[in-house]
Amino acid sequence: MKIFYVCSYGGCGSKMLCEALKRHGAVEHVHSRKPPENLEFIGRHGGGRTYIEWFNGIQVPEDQVNEYYVIYLYKNPVKSILSRFTNPLHLDHIQTNRKTTIQDVVDSSKDLYGVKEFYDNYTKPGNRNYKIYCVKYEDIFEKQDELSKLLGIGKLGLVKNETERTHKDSDKLTEIYKDLIETMEKNEFIIVNG
Numbered sequence: 784m785k786i787f788y789v790c791s792y793g794g795c796g797s798k799m800l801c802e803a804l805k806r807h808g809a810v811e812h813v814h815s816r817k818p819p820e821n822l823e824f825i826g827r828h829g830g831g832r833t834y835i836e837w838f839n840g841i842q843v844p845e846d847q848v849n850e851y852y853v854i855y856l857y858k859n860p861v862k863s864i865l866s867r868f869t870n871p872l873h874l875d876h877i878q879t880n881r882k883t884t885i886q887d888v889v890d891s892s893k894d895l896y897g898v899k900e901f902y903d904n905y906t907k908p909g910n911r912n913y914k915i916y917c918v919k920y921e922d923i924f925e926k927q928d929e930l931s932k933l934l935g936i937g938k939l940g941l942v943k944n945e946t947e948r949t950h951k952d953s954d955k956l957t958e959i960y961k962d963l964i965e966t967m968e969k970n971e972f973i974i975v976n977g
Contacts, residue, residue, distance in 0.1 A: 785936070788813050788825065788853045792877050792901045794863030795856045795920050799941065807936040812836055816878040816897070817904045818855075822848050822913040836876055848913050852934055855905035858920035859964055860898040861956045864888075865948040868896060877901065889952045892959055899963050906974060914977030922972040929972060 785808030791797040793814065801810045811825040814836040823838040824831055831839025843851060864885065867873045871881040874896070883895045894900075906917050918930060927939045950956070957964065 784808055784850065785934070786851045787811070787934075788851060789856060790815065790818070790853065790905060790915075791856045791858075792816075792860075792863060792896075792898055793873055794866035794868070795858040796923065796945075797856050800854070800856055800923075800939075803939040803941055804936075807934070813838070814876045814878070816901050818853065818909075818911070818915060820909065820911055822851055822853070822911070834876070837878075845912065851913060853913055853915045855915050855917045856920055856923075857902055857905075857917065857967065859967065860902075860960045861953060861964070862948070864896065864898070864956060865950050865953070885950065885952060885956070888959060889955045892955075894959065894963075898960070902963065902967075906976065908976050911977060914975055917970075917974040917976065919967065919970050919972050921967075926972045933973060933975075 787804045787808055787810045789797045789801045789804065789810060790813040797812060801812050804810045813825055815838045819838050822843045824841050824843060826833060826835035826837065826839060829839065829841040831841050833839040869885065874881040874883060879896050888895045905915055916933065923930065924941055924943045927941050931937065931939055
């Protein structure tokens with residue numbers, strides 16, 4: 784059986800993708816900021832004792848690693864921030880300071896949420912015993928068949944249904960995250976690190 788880990792910093796459509804993948808195997812929704820070098824179970828699986836959406840320190844046996852598909856779904860950070868980062872509980876889940884506000888980010892002109900670090904942790908090649916499939920949200924609806932083929936599964940049936948959120952400081956946030964947005968826009972739909 785295939786096991787899918789759908790990882791993101793939130794507000795990227797990860798829950799939507801989890802729902803679609805449930806027809807094709809077991810699915811775990813993951814908000815760990817840093818993927819481990821050797822693949823680990825999530826939450827309480829394998830005897831873990833951590834939050835249900837984090838890698839738990841207990842390694843998946845080497846002979847089972849090839850059953851796991853680690854997918855990192857990312858999106859324009861400004862849209863993600865406006866969608867999910869106003870919730871302090873979500874900030875806890877992505878392992879960042881729960882007291883950080885959009886206004887703090889705007890006032891400092893810095894990525895206080897650590898979105899770039901989160902993105903780099905998954906997209907930069909590493910010495911891992913598994914692959915990470917980095918998937919650009921902006922392309923997922925028109926190119927979902929490519930993802931299905933890569934994962935060796937049937938159709939996903941993803942349908943775009945999102946609400947665009949605006950904020951008085953959207954332009955300032957776009958300026959703060961300009962370099963990361965440009966990097967993301969240049970990416971292919973899927974990058975495989977492994």
